[in-house]
Amino acid sequence: MSSYLYELSKSCSAETESLYRDLTVLNDQKLWFQLTQKLEVLFFDDDFKTEITNKQKQLIFENFVEPIIKSLDDTKVTEFFIYVLSNDTEKSLEEKVKLLNGLKTKLLELDDKKVNQNDGYIKRINSKIIIDCEMIQYKLELNRLNESVDILxxxxxxxxxxxxxxxxxxxxxxxxxxxxxxxNKFNKEYNEYYYNSLLFISCYQKLLEDKYFNNALYLKETTLWVNFKPELYYAILLADKIYHFNEILDNQWVNTESFANDSAQSDKLEALLEDVVGKHILEVNSTEYIKSINELLSLTNETAKEQLLKFLIQKKALVNLLGLIFNENASKKSLTFSEISKKIQVEENEIELLLMKAMSLNLLQGKINQVDQLIKITWIQPRVMTGKEIMVLRDNLVQWKDNHLKTTTEKLLA
Structure with a gap:
């Protein structure tokens, strides 16, 4: 094993030679934790990407890592292998699935060779899950939907x-x-995509906090995919049950992280989606929203674009309606159709149908008075609030307290 790295070190730069030497020393001294950390640098660090090609990394894995696999952190070993495989442009999808299955088999065989399974030893369940889940990407590309569902x-x-x-x-x-x-993306399940994105982001941020890798950039290299942000925002826009999404809009990591896209068109798509989801859909005026939506649809492969445009216009109206009701004065329990129409800029004769749609989606509850053309609001779907909405809620609670205190005092004095 060490001799293999020694041969590689004969024809490389001083920095790479030093890295190989460190790996050899740590291996000889059986310092497995430190060795794993040093392997992270070899496989993921930008400083060595040019000199140590992906093909060389594959050979290092086969000749150096694999022989000592039982001594290393199996999840990190899995990370190394998956990363190398994902950057391999020569192997077919079938070959990649076969190689992943091969690694999983080796890890499970190590479990089977364990003599005493009752000494607190936990089988390599984490690496098995990681490998199985990685295979799903390739299986979906091969249109093996049923196999992917079974794995999940x-x-x-x-x-x-x-x-x-x-x-x-x-x-x-x-x-x-x-x-x-x-x-979810494969099946165009946009509501589920949104909810699962929240769980994915939560896990990702937890790993960042726990310093899963020695360098935070390595986590980004191994777990995020190209077009992550436009795919997320597109799901928000097309989800027919998602009408408030402050969990994403106010997420610091989403707002500050730089995400990679695969083309200039994807960059343009991301910029458009950020404007639509983060700004235009929340504005009362719909001019910029409709302009951006039309431009957005021209960049996608969606069919039935006219029908989709109608849905997106209605979605904006519902978002504005919920925003209006949520931020209204707490003492104001009823809203007239005329008042709603003016504040969210929707034709008055469309307000009743809009309210019925909102109630059918369980976004709000209330009683519609068709004679007086008003709605009495009894409940609105809870949401994660923005800083502005928190201030409105605070003011509403203060007003409610003052009104309640005034009413109670008047009753006592009567």
């Missing part, structure tokens, strides 16, 4: 098994949510 069911059974509750890692959960997002 098996992974979910493990995640929900109370026996493994304290042993399933956040990294395994992240792999699960990543793969289910791929499945």
């Amino acid at each position: 069911k098996d992974a979910l059974d493990t995640l929900e098994n109370p026996l493994f509750e304290n042993f399933v890692s956040i990294r395994a959960k992240l792999a699960y949510y990543k793969s289910i997002l791929k499945l």
Whole structure:
């Protein structure tokens, strides 16, 4: 093993030679944790990407990492292998699936060779979940939908098994949510994509906090995919049950992280979607919204664009309606159709149908008075509030307290 790295070190720069030497020393001294950290640098660090090609990384994995696989952190070994495989442009999807299955088999064989399974030793369930979930991406590209669904069911059974509750890692959960997002995208399940994105982001941020990798950039390299942000915002826009999305709009990581896209068109798509979801859909005036939506649809492969445009116009109206009701004065329990029409700029004769649509989606509850053309609001769907909405709620609570105190005092004095 060490001799292999020694041969490689004969024809490389001083920095790379030093890295190979460190790996050799750590291996000889059996300092497995430190060796794993140094391998992270070899496989993921930008400083070595030019000199150590992906093909060389594959050979290093086969000749150096694989022989000592039982001594290393199996999830990190899995990370190295998946990363190299994802950057391999020569192997077919079938070959990649076969190689992933091969690694999984080796890890499971190590479990089977364990003599005493009752000494607190936990099988390599995390690396198995990570490998299985990684295969889903390739299987979906091969249109093996049923196989992908079966793998996810098996992974979910493990995640929900109370026996493994304290042993399933956040990294395994992240792999699960990543793969289910791929499945949601494949099936155009936009509502599910949004909810699973929240869970994925939560796991990702937890791994950042826990410093899963020695360098935070490595986590981004191994778990995020190109077009992550435009796919997320597109799902928000097309989801027919999502009408408030402050969890994403106010997420600091989403707002500050730089995400990679695969083309200039995807960059343009991301910029458009950010404006539409983060700004235009919340504005009362719909001019910029409709202009951006038309431009957006011209960049996509969606069919029935006219029908989709109608849905998106209605979605904006519902978002504005909910915003109006949520931020209204607490003492004002009724709103006239005329008042709603003026404040969200929707034709008055369309307000009743809009309210009925909102109630059918369980976005709000109330009683519509068709004679007086008004609605009495009794409930509105809870939401994650923005800073502005929190201030409005505070003012409403203060007003409610003052009104309640005034009413109570008047009753006592009567």
